[in-house]
Amino acid sequence: MIKATAEEIAAQDFDSIVSSHRPQIFRFLLASTRDVDLAETLTQDCLLKAHRNWSGFRGESSVLTWLMRIAINLQKDHWRNRRMQFWRLTRTNAVDLNEASDWLPSGERTAEQRMLAREKVAKVWQSVENLSERQRTVFLLRFVDEMELKEIAAMTGMGEGTVKAHLSRALARVRKEFGKDTN
Amino acid sequence: MNRNDENAKPAGELEKLETLEPDLREALGNFKASVDAWSDAMMSRPREANAPARTNWSAVTKWALGCVVFAGTVSGGLYQNHKQVEAAKVEAARIAEQQRAMEAARVTNADEEDLMANVDSAVARQVPSALQPLATLMTDDEATGN
Numbered sequence: 001m002i003k004a005t006a007e008e009i010a011a012q013d014f015d016s017i018v019s020s021h022r023p024q025i026f027r028f029l030l031a032s033t034r035d036v037d038l039a040e041t042l043t044q045d046c047l048l049k050a051h052r053n054w055s056g057f058r059g060e061s062s063v064l065t066w067l068m069r070i071a072i073n074l075q076k077d078h079w080r081n082r083r084m085q086f087w088r089l090t091r092t093n094a095v096d097l098n099e100a101s102d103w104l105p106s107g108e109r110t111a112e113q114r115m116l117a118r119e120k121v122a123k124v125w126q127s128v129e130n131l132s133e134r135q136r137t138v139f140l141l142r143f144v145d146e147m148e149l150k151e152i153a154a155m156t157g158m159g160e161g162t163v164k165a166h167l168s169r170a171l172a173r174v175r176k177e178f179g180k181d182t183n
Numbered sequence: 184m185n186r187n188d189e190n191a192k193p194a195g196e197l198e199k200l201e202t203l204e205p206d207l208r209e210a211l212g213n214f215k216a217s218v219d220a221w222s223d224a225m226m227s228r229p230r231e232a233n234a235p236a237r238t239n240w241s242a243v244t245k246w247a248l249g250c251v252v253f254a255g256t257v258s259g260g261l262y263q264n265h266k267q268v269e270a271a272k273v274e275a276a277r278i279a280e281q282q283r284a285m286e287a288a289r290v291t292n293a294d295e296e297d298l299m300a301n302v303d304s305a306v307a308r309q310v311p312s313a314l315q316p317l318a319t320l321m322t323d324d325e326a327t328g329n
Contacts, residue, residue, distance in 0.1 A: 027222035036225050103221035104213055120210040121217050143211050144218050178207055 014054055018047055021064050024145065025071050031140045032075055034125075042078060046071040061154050068155040072137060079133065120178075127174040135170035138163055 025046055029039040049070050050057075057066060104118050128136055137156060141147045149167070153160040203211065 023222065023226055026226060027218060030222050030225065031218045039225075102217075103224065104217040105220050117209075117213050120206075121213045124210050124214040144215050146215075175204075175207060178210065 014051055017050075017063055017067075021067050022047065024064065025067055028068065028140060028145055029071060029075060031128075031144050032136065038078070042071065042074050045074050049074070062151075065151060065154045068141075069157065072156060075137075076133070123178055124174065127177040130177065131170050131173060134158075135166050135173070138166040139170040139174070142167055 026043045141152045
């Protein structure tokens with residue numbers, strides 16, 4: 001009876017964790033893959049894996065860090081498997097870069113400003129597309145999820161210095177491509 | 184944990200790099216806003232619960248059996264037709280052979296008849312009548328009975 005109660009509490013805890021962190025995990029995976037179905041599948045896999053290992057979570061890092069680490073590893077595994085299964089490369093549901101930039105909220109902008117902003121967002125998407133896998137992960141965690149370098153280091157399993165290096169290179173590349181197109 | 188830390192050379196430049204130009208800062212802000220909006224829209228959209236695609240084994244079995252029966256019927260019919268065609272060919276060949284044999288036999292018989300007729304006529308010409316010697320001894324009156 002006591003065991004059942006402990007399990008119930010654990011399940012309730014996990015439910016609240018899922019509802020609070022699911023959007024963040026999904027957002028990161030969606031930005032990484034630009035594929036809604038894939039992002040949903042990987043998010044589900046991440047939460048399933050977390051649920052299975054929930055009893056083993058020792059609280060050495062925050063729950064979000066732990067979950068994001070799982071999500072990043074699942075994403076890596078997915079791309080690795082995709083490279084191995086080269087015949088599946090043609091079957092991707094990733095949306096077009098322009099389509100991805102269509103989601104820019106209109107705000108209080110004129111139509112022209114909206115169009116210009118959308119073009120710039122499309123350029124950022126294009127730059128992100130050209131980054132290496134690690135650079136993209138670090139860049140998205142920093143500029144979409146607004147994580148601190150220390151958190152990114154914990155999530156990616158890289159040293160803080162390495163994270164800085166990747167972020168620096170990613171930013172330089174984005175800046176270069178962004179400047180090249182806008183000037 | 185600290186692997187690849189040798190890559191940290193440009194880390195000191197990060198602060199400089201993260202001092203973004205207003206244009207890029209705005210673009211990155213809009214980029215984040217667009218990702219947030221997209222993600223929120225996808226999270227809150229009504230989703231259809233599609234049942235996982237299960238293999239309908241009974242339908243598969245029915246189809247397989249149907250295919251087997253169809254293939255059996257078609258191939259049986261074809262085999263039967265083929266057999267009939269072959270039998271007809273053999274029969275036709277047999278009849279043709281029979282006709283050839285009959286024709287040959289008819290020709291042979293005709294030749295024999297001709298030959299026999301020739302022989303008969305030749306014999307009739309060459310061989311004297313058995314009463315011929317006696318006839319020569321007889322006078323014309325005896326011969327005529329007068």
